[in-house]
Amino acid sequence: AQSVTQLDSQVPVFEEAPVELRCNYSSSVSVYLFWYVQYPNQGLQLLLKYLSGSTLVESINGFEAEFNKSQTSFHLRKPSVHISDTAEYFCAVIQGGSEKLVFGKGTKLTVNP
């Protein structure tokens, strides 16, 4: 069965520092990859997704993630974070033919001034 691992449960960083949130998944067969973000007291919002094509995908607020098939990874990066990026970030996978998102445990990103 497909599984997703987010190695870091909490990541504290200072404002304007770069950040990388790590995500690994278990199977490369026909997978589609997502990052969701959850701000306090809100639902999960799609940040970006990889379906096919270019392995580097970007969000409108400066995050990017790269699909690496050989390392079965989909790490999320931002070169310079803002206080407003403080949230919990979830990596998720859909396996081809399935309806269900399989989530990692989430990483709480805290951006300090």
Add this chain to the structure above:
Amino acid sequence: EPEVTQTPSHQVTQMGQEVILRCVPISNHLYFYWYRQILGQKVEFLVSFYNNEISEKSEIFDDQFSVERPDGSNFTLKIRSTKLEDSAMYFCASRGSGASTDTQYFGPGTRLTVL
């Protein structure tokens, strides 16, 4: 922007009681989902629903659970006889027609506490 809404935001119930969690998906969406997150654990898929029937369900979704779309706007999750281990945050999601990889839009969740 349209959004998925869920009520109540917090539900407290006694073990053995029935609960119904309610969701209003985005109005033109056709695919509906329930997920849950037990405190400190992963968000887990429970069930997907399309064309008035379950299209996929997990092993968690046993006979104690049921889903329904009672009218054109609501989507409900019923737990017939709650157990302590049903305490979790329950998320509803919906997506429009098209590929299964299209974005699922999530509601803010209902926190269920079973005493």
